[in-house]
Amino acid sequence: MNTFAAHWLKRREAFDHAARSKALVTALLGALPKAKPLRVAAFGAGLGSGMRFLAPHLGPDQRWTLIDNDLSLLRQALTFETPHGVALKTLEMDLRESDYRALDVDLVTTQALLDLVSADWLVDFADWICDKNLPVLAALTVDGRVNWHPPHPLDQTVQRCFRAHQLTDRGFGASPGPMAAQAFALALSKRGYTVTMARADWKIGRQSSPMLTEMLTGTALAATEACAGITTAQSIAEWSQDRAAGIAKSEVSLCVGHLDVLGLPPS
Numbered sequence: 465m466n467t468f469a470a471h472w473l474k475r476r477e478a479f480d481h482a483a484r485s486k487a488l489v490t491a492l493l494g495a496l497p498k499a500k501p502l503r504v505a506a507f508g509a510g511l512g513s514g515m516r517f518l519a520p521h522l523g524p525d526q527r528w529t530l531i532d533n534d535l536s537l538l539r540q541a542l543t544f545e546t547p548h549g550v551a552l553k554t555l556e557m558d559l560r561e562s563d564y565r566a567l568d569v570d571l572v573t574t575q576a577l578l579d580l581v582s583a584d585w586l587v588d589f590a591d592w593i594c595d596k597n598l599p600v601l602a603a604l605t606v607d608g609r610v611n612w613h614p615p616h617p618l619d620q621t622v623q624r625c626f627r628a629h630q631l632t633d634r635g636f637g638a639s640p641g642p643m644a645a646q647a648f649a650l651a652l653s654k655r656g657y658t659v660t661m662a663r664a665d666w667k668i669g670r671q672s673s674p675m676l677t678e679m680l681t682g683t684a685l686a687a688t689e690a691c692a693g694i695t696t697a698q699s700i701a702e703w704s705q706d707r708a709a710g711i712a713k714s715e716v717s718l719c720v721g722h723l724d725v726l727g728l729p730p731s
């Protein structure tokens with residue numbers, strides 16, 4: 465099972481919120497049911513960051529269900545200040561089981577979930593959403609674009625290994641990795657949904673050294689795990705050392721590509 469440290473989810477929250485597409489939120493608003501309360505499910509909710517981004521845009525009388533299989537994260541999610549107008553509950557559930565199909569909601573949301581799941585799971589999830597005729601906003605799926613600045617001669621080697629890691633099984637079976645947003649969008653559009661995608665890139669500036677250091681450590685670890693061979697491991701170690709030195713001197717910045725997907729049912 466994949467576990468996500470609370471400190472990492474907290475660290476990324478500001479970058480997540482800054483990256484997310486405001487245009488897709490505006491487009492979603494026109495498609496929401498007028499009846500209140502608005503029942504919203506957040507799949508793979510973690511500490512509830514996705515709700516804290518979206519809820520302030522959705523008006524009064526919202527009922528959110530934060531769904532995750534990590535009870536510790538859900539418990540911590542309840543310790544954050546709840547956005548105005550939100551009634552909140554948590555649901556411990558393993559999304560690999562099909563129990564989520566029994567949920568009765570008006571809006572489906574995810575944030576940073578789709579690149580963890582398998583291609584089959586994405587299609588089943590899309591089918592359930594379409595069967596229920598629900599709008600869906602699936603945010604922050606990595607799309608494989610990673611640009612460290614300034615460039616380093618070993619960037620490509622490290623990225624090749626990192627990309628291989630993104631295709632591994634993160635609990636749901638082999639992942640479509642950077643193609644996950646497209647796979648999800650295709651599954652929705654095959655069912656007649658109107659799908660809009662928008663870039664939602666993390667822009668991590670030179671002054672954000674704690675986040676850059678997390679990204680460096682995570683990238684090096686994943687790349688080393690995914691690539692066999694002493695030469696490659698040495699290259700990754702050399703890259704890490706140089707990048708760490710650059711981060712310490714505030715010379716390094718990073719852009720990580722993500723896509724947000726909005727799916728609206730046929731009217």
Ligand SMILES: C[S@@+](CC[C@H](N)C(=O)[O-])C[C@H]1O[C@@H](n2cnc3c(N)ncnc32)[C@H](O)[C@@H]1O
Nearest residue numbers: 468508509510513532533534558559560575576
């Ligand atoms: C990258 S984190 C994103 C968390 C949160 N949405 C955010 O943006 O901060 C992925 C989340 O998916 C949850 N997750 C992973 N596998 C799961 C599963 N099988 N069932 C339910 N949740 C799962 C993790 O516990 C984690 O909270």
